[in-house]
Amino acid sequence: MQKILISEADFDIEAEYAALKKTGVGAVVMFAGIVRDTAKDPQLVAMTLEHYPGMTEQEIDNIIKQAEARWPLQGVRVIHRVGRLLPAENIVFVGTASAHRAAAFESAAFIMDYLKTNAPFWKKEESKTGSVWVDARQADETALKKWQ
Amino acid sequence: MKILYFAWMREHTGCSTEEIRLPENVANISELAAYLRGRSAGHEAALRNLKTVRVAINRKYANLESPITDSDEIAFFPPVTGG
Numbered sequence: 001m002q003k004i005l006i007s008e009a010d011f012d013i014e015a016e017y018a019a020l021k022k023t024g025v026g027a028v029v030m031f032a033g034i035v036r037d038t039a040k041d042p043q044l045v046a047m048t049l050e051h052y053p054g055m056t057e058q059e060i061d062n063i064i065k066q067a068e069a070r071w072p073l074q075g076v077r078v079i080h081r082v083g084r085l086l087p088a089e090n091i092v093f094v095g096t097a098s099a100h101r102a103a104a105f106e107s108a109a110f111i112m113d114y115l116k117t118n119a120p121f122w123k124k125e126e127s128k129t130g131s132v133w134v135d136a137r138q139a140d141e142t143a144l145k146k147w148q
Numbered sequence: 149m150k151i152l153y154f155a156w157m158r159e160h161t162g163c164s165t166e167e168i169r170l171p172e173n174v175a176n177i178s179e180l181a182a183y184l185r186g187r188s189a190g191h192e193a194a195l196r197n198l199k200t201v202r203v204a205i206n207r208k209y210a211n212l213e214s215p216i217t218d219s220d221e222i223a224f225f226p227p228v229t230g231g
Contacts (some may be wrong), residue, residue, distance in 0.1 A: 033231055050155060052223060055207035080230060092231050110231060120204070120223075121230025122155035129173065133156045136227030 001075040001097075004060045006051060008083040011093050016077050020097040023074035029104040031112055033092035035085050043127040049082045049091070052120035056080070063114040067096075070110070071103035078111065080121065113143045151184065153194065154225035156199070160194035161187075170218040177203050178212040180222065195224065202227060205227050 001023055005011075013032065020028045035047050064076050075097035085091060092113050098104040123134040153161045155179050174183050186220045195201065203210050204223040216222060 051150070051230070052154060052207070052225065055204055055223070058207055060222070116231035117228065118209075119230050120154070120225060120228050122226065123229045124155070133226065136214045136229055 002064055002078040003079075004064070005079045006053070006056055006058050006089045007079065008081065008084055010081070011079045013093065016079070016093060016095050020077060020095045023097045025074045025097050025099045027099065027101040027104040028075075028095065028097045029096040029101075029108040030093070031108050032090055033112075035087050035089050038087045041087075043129065044087055045096055045126040045128060046084050046086050046125065047091070048084045048124045049080075050122045050124070051080070051082050055120050059119045060115065063111055063118065064130055066114070067110050069105040071098060072100065073098075073103065073107055076107070076111070078115070080115075080119070082121070106118050110147055113140070113147065116140045117144055130148045149216070150221045152221065152223040152225075154161050154223065155192040156226060157224055160190045162190050170216065175215055176212065177205070177210060177216060177222070180216060181212075181224070200226065 017028065017030060036044065038044055060078050066074060073096055077095040079093040081091055094108050096104045096108045103120055117140050125132055150165060150167055152165050158164050171183055174180050181198055185192045186193045189213065198212060202225050205214055205216060205220050
């Protein structure tokens with residue numbers, strides 16, 4: 001059971017959890033990525049996410065297939081928002097379901113690590129002083145090494 | 149063929165997509181980029197440093213040496229920053 005959704009609308013974590021739970025297995029792991037709050041960064045006004053429709057879904061599908069080849073997974077759900085997002089809004093959701101907790105934990109981390117470096121999304125940060133495209137981080141590339 | 153640009157590259161070129169006819173002497177991505185640089189100052193700025201650019205042919209990652217044809221969809225974009 002797999003779901004890939006790119007959407008401007010917010011996601012409902014309860015509904016995603018219910019769908020993952022329906023697989024009947026013993027372990028569900030869910031990750032949510034969130035726009036940081038203005039308490040942490042008072043200058044931040046919003047983030048705008050752009051993507052490459054068609055390629056994005058295909059890349060995420062590839063990542064899920066790789067995860068399914070490595071771990072016994074009964075369910076994978078990936079949702080990524082695009083458009084203008086305000087501080088504290090949800091950006092991304094990854095949920096995995098497996099009979100084994102290690103598989104659920106590790107596959108969720110694997111999917112997020114590959115999503116960050118391979119799925120064609122770009123973030124533009126809007127602050128009180130102007131807008132800048134976020135630079136890719138070397139740390140995200142380094143994170144992939146542990147899976148190779 | 150269809151050329152797509154994303155993020156700051158799109159802002160430089162001033163267009164998210166453009167249709168061109170593949171010139172006869174252009175056979176791969178780096179030759180295409182060199183050709184596109186001549187289209188405007190914005191294209192030149194976007195495609196000046198290909199080391200920092202990612203490229204896809206028909207929605208699959210490719211590299212500067214990848215061969216291209218006139219029916220391909222080519223996308224140029226910066227390293228991705230989703231998640």
